[in-house]
Amino acid sequence: MTAQLIDGNALSRQLRSEVAQRAAALTARGHQPGLAVILVGEDPASAVYVRNKVKACEDSGVRSIFEKYDADLSEAALLARIEALNADPAVHGILVQMPLPKHIDPHKVIEAIATSKDVDGYSVLSAGELMAGLDGFRPCTPYGSMKLIESTGQSIKGKHAVVIGRSNTVGKPMALLLLQANATVTVTHSGTPDLGYHTRQADIVVAAVGRANTLTADMVKPGAIVIDVGINRKADGKLCGDVDFEGVKEVAGWITPVPGGVGPMTITMLLVNTIEAAERAAAR
Numbered sequence: 001m002t003a004q005l006i007d008g009n010a011l012s013r014q015l016r017s018e019v020a021q022r023a024a025a026l027t028a029r030g031h032q033p034g035l036a037v038i039l040v041g042e043d044p045a046s047a048v049y050v051r052n053k054v055k056a057c058e059d060s061g062v063r064s065i066f067e068k069y070d071a072d073l074s075e076a077a078l079l080a081r082i083e084a085l086n087a088d089p090a091v092h093g094i095l096v097q098m099p100l101p102k103h104i105d106p107h108k109v110i111e112a113i114a115t116s117k118d119v120d121g122y123s124v125l126s127a128g129e130l131m132a133g134l135d136g137f138r139p140c141t142p143y144g145s146m147k148l149i150e151s152t153g154q155s156i157k158g159k160h161a162v163v164i165g166r167s168n169t170v171g172k173p174m175a176l177l178l179l180q181a182n183a184t185v186t187v188t189h190s191g192t193p194d195l196g197y198h199t200r201q202a203d204i205v206v207a208a209v210g211r212a213n214t215l216t217a218d219m220v221k222p223g224a225i226v227i228d229v230g231i232n233r234k235a236d237g238k239l240c241g242d243v244d245f246e247g248v249k250e251v252a253g254w255i256t257p258v259p260g261g262v263g264p265m266t267i268t269m270l271l272v273n274t275i276e277a278a279e280r281a282a283a284r
């Protein structure tokens with residue numbers, strides 16, 4: 001293996017210990033950070049992610065308020081619940097696990113969350129703050145991906161970064177964060193002809209399309225930093241990313257594994273955003 005592994009679990013441990021210290025300091029001042037975690041329906045993967053989020057809160061001294069609803073919960077009832085949590089001073093962050101059942105409009109739900117508690121960074125206002133370079137909450141997956149890139153110790157400034165994927169939750173905010181760090185950014189997507197033409201020029205590749213083996217060894221510049229955001233299930237039930245890990249690790253300089261890369265960092269950055277929200281509330 002030529003590439004160095006970027007270990008998301010190890011970086012998460014380090015950042016979560018900092019979160020725990022900040023949570024303890026807030027709690028000592030009578031402001032224990034609180035995160036409301038809402039799960040609607042029975043999606044098994046969502047149940048695992050939510051359980052891990054609640055556990056991460058417990059381990060870090062963040063109070064979690066976990067609310068689980070049946071899949072037939074009405075949109076109005078969910079919006080009313082968010083309204084109540086917006087008004088609760090002990091709740092600093094509100095997280096509604098995605099995806100939601102089809103009859104609930106995710107945009108309405110996201111926009112119902114107070115911007116000061118939007119620790120997922122999904123709302124239009126949070127996206128606007130990111131776009132404008134203001135201090136809003138950054139979506140957890142791209143935020144965690146930036147931390148993983150920074151952990152290599154390589155300067156991002158002036159590097160060519162190629163993002164594969166243009167979703168509102170990962171691809172677009174990732175491109176903005178890289179731009180803010182002074183990278184030259186190319187955004188590619190499912191409609192991009194000859195993806196390899198772009199990725200072969202990249203010093204940093206972030207793959208976030210949700211399709212296994214999208215990035216193969218022949219598409220990677222030797223020594224590049226490769227961040228794999230994908231979460232795909234193989235036929236044998238095992239998890240894999242969007243990157244052909246076995247092939248690409250022989251060419252790249254740094255690479256994140258799946259599992260153990262971006263996934264744990266998504267939860268870690270949720271904690272970081274929650275602490276930030278609690279610190280801002282305590283300062284008001």
Ligand SMILES: Nc1nc2c(c(=O)[nH]1)N[C@@H](CN(C=O)c1ccc(C(=O)N[C@@H](CCC(=O)O)C(=O)O)cc1)CN2
Nearest residue numbers: 049096097098099120140259260261262263264266267
């Ligand atoms: N409200 C939100 N919904 C969703 C988000 C989000 O950030 N906010 N992101 C994804 C799911 N997600 C967090 O919710 C998430 C996905 C994966 C992991 C993770 O730790 N993955 C592990 C593997 C876990 C496994 O074995 O299945 C890893 O990569 O090591 C954490 C969080 C969609 N919804």
